[in-house]
Amino acid sequence: MILSHNDDPTLHDGFDNKDFIKEVCLLIKKCRPPKGIGLNGYWGTGKTSALLQVYFQLSGKSPYNNDIDTNSFSAEYVDESIIPIWFEAWRYQYEGQPIVALLNEIRHQMGMFQKFTDSTKKIAGVTILGALSVFDEVIKVASGGLLKHQIDKVQTIGDTWEKERYQQHLPGQTINKLLQEAINSILPEKDNPKLAIFIDDLDRCEPESALRLMEGIKVYLNLDNCVVIFGLDQRQIERALIKALGLNNHENDEHYAREYLEKICQDIIHLPLAGxxxxxxxxxxxxxxxxxxxxxxxxxxxxxxxxxxxxxxxxxxxxxxxxxxxxxxxxxxxxxxxxxxxxxxxxxxxxxxxxxxxxxxxxxxxxxxxxxxxxxxxxxxxxxxxxxxxxxxxxxxxxxxxxxxxxxxxxxxxxxxxxxxxxxxxxxxxxxxxxxxxxxxxxxxxxxxxxxxxx
Known part of the structure; x- marks a missing residue:
């Protein structure tokens, strides 16, 4: 017998939301990237657990390695054409550019996935290394030329990036094409392969940090092989956007904030409320x-x-x-x-x-x-x-x-x-x-x- 429950995310579907989880899984599998999907729910209603359950259903794995027992659960929608990426946004909210941390995490998790996944893909190991090196260069550009992928911490580049961000010439189309090709070279050779990027706790970030991350995702990851799934409280995100975008003096500030969010998340699905x-x-x-x-x-x-x-x-x-x-x-x-x-x-x-x-x-x-x-x-x-x-x-x-x-x-x-x-x-x-x-x-x-x- 335990004395007290904790608040850790779980694969256990306590509110019997299996139909909702199935709907999200099928949307990710069948959608046409680039795509942003929002899983909307009030604080405390189980958004992280829902994200975790979708991640597990699509991959048969947990993003928390061995911290969560997956043996008692069945993954019904595993899709080998999808590589899942897990990113906890609030951990990086005080970085100058959270997108740098996200790109680093994608690079790391894609490398680990490829290393430990059996594949019949006919590419040389040097091609994978070449693909990961593209991430290194994009990370360098995103950080204003201040980072290399070997550096673990991105805290120190914040102030310098803010000063130099408008001085850098970003060849956007070239970067996006290279990044898309790099991702394609690591994705499994299946029909419609894609990267599914799960962004948790965006609504717990400071307004400016949430805005920076969304801007970065729109700039660097609006790719034909990427689906981004956000766990968010739509009310909190819209309030954060109102503040970060300086919309407080507009009569229709809530409308503007929602319009901005919908450019990032084309589909916002509401977590079911239990009766x-x-x-x-x-x-x-x-x-x-x-x-x-x-x-x-x-x-x-x-x-x-x-x-x-x-x-x-x-x-x-x-x-x-x-x-x-x-x-x-x-x-x-x-x-x-x-x-x-x-x-x-x-x-x-x-x-x-x-x-x-x-x-x-x-x-x-x-x-x-x-x-x-x-x-x-x-x-x-x-x-x-x-x-x-x-x-x-x-x-x-x-x-x-x-x-x-x-x-x-x-x-x-x-x-x-x-x-x-x-x-x-x-x-x-x-x-x-x-x-x-x-x-x-x-x-x-x-x-x-x-x-x-x-x-």
Whole structure:
């Protein structure tokens, strides 16, 4: 049993997005380069894991070498005509020209791929070395003549490049032709071979760095054998572009930023957002992994049952992991935290039978954990004054969201007003999703809250 989940990317498809992964794989395989593809998702919704799964499905390999076990997974769309390249953009965001780091990484990974891949391609080894030497020359040009491929760090060339970038004569068509031919000479002799370049965490880069990398990709890698796949939060990238391009004084700055992004990414595909059942199933698997004591099994099952009845989880794997870790910690801190045959309540939307009866302590445990993870000000108020729970229950059904008694909730985004659902970001953890659950509970006593807030 593990004590806590981490946030590492995984090949495990927790939200059952296999159809989405298949769609992206087929798009990469069948598209006509040059091509830019964006996998768009909010922060924490699993973009890196989705990129990783696409990479694995196309190659049968992991870009993290032996750090991820691939033996438990099946690659169904392996295409030997594709060489995948993995690049973590945020690691190089403080370089003067991130494109230099990307070209270096492509050179290195293509060389390693060719070295360890059996091929019937009829070319001499010297041809491969010649192709890689073209990368050396392009890297030298891209860095303003300041780098050779043997140099590992590119930090020091930033300032000089900024000063000299407009003094260099870049024979663009010649460079692109040489680079395209160099890539072709290493690609497998298959129909429509291509380089698939996966760019992760572009949306976590500083605005200027994100812009430099996109500009560099457009200049150097807009080639007939290259597909670039970006993992990004479109909102964050557009905001970064607005800042980096100095569009703040334009009335249509969002439109201009989107137009710029669409020149880089011709297809932007949205990561599917999980519904109530998928979120509950994912949470169930996570919670059972970190709460393994047999005496807690009943409690865990009852908490999971509440999430299956109420849509109170964000569509965000990172946040759901944090919630499961918190509940596991609550059980560890108080080993006697267990209950059975306690008070129950029924969802007003369900028929009154024994299957619709829900455990009240399980619901309160879940509510307290959600407040702890996502609504800190409310949780701290409950720690200070447990009787404040009655105000939280009132807030759930209130029409006056500006009531002074609701000050700790002031920064929270409600998802309901009376019996009407409000439009909210489905993955945002700052959205209050406990309205219906609190309404159905009707009353919660301060002594019931104390059991879970004193942990």
């Amino acid at each position: 109530k059942k998928k979120k509950s199933d994912y949470f169930s698997g996570l919670l059972k992994e970190v709460v393994g004591e047999p005496k807690h099994q009943f409690c865990v099952e009852q908490i999971i049952k509440v999430t299956s009845m109420y849509d109170c989880l964000p569509a965000n794997p990172r946040k759901i992991k944090a919630l499961s870790n918190r509940i596991a910690s609550m059980f560890r801190q108080q080993l006697s935290l267990e209950w059975e045959n306690g008070p129950t309540f029924s969802s007003l939307g369900e028929e009154q039978d024994e299957t619709s009866n829900l455990d009240k302590n399980a619901a309160i445990c879940l509510i307290v954990a959600i407040l702890y993870c996502f609504h800190r000000a409310v949780y701290e108020q409950l720690q200070k004054s447990p009787e404040y729970i009655s105000t939280v229950v009132e807030y759930a059904s209130s029409q006056d969201l500006n009531n002074e008694d609701y000050l700790p909730m002031r920064g929270i985004k409600p998802s309901m007003s009376v019996d009407k659902e409000l439009p909210v970001n489905p993955s945002d953890s700052n959205v209050f999703r406990l309205h219906q659950l609190l309404i159905d509970l009707r009353t919660i006593g301060s002594e019931e809250i104390l059991l879970f807030t004193n942990l």
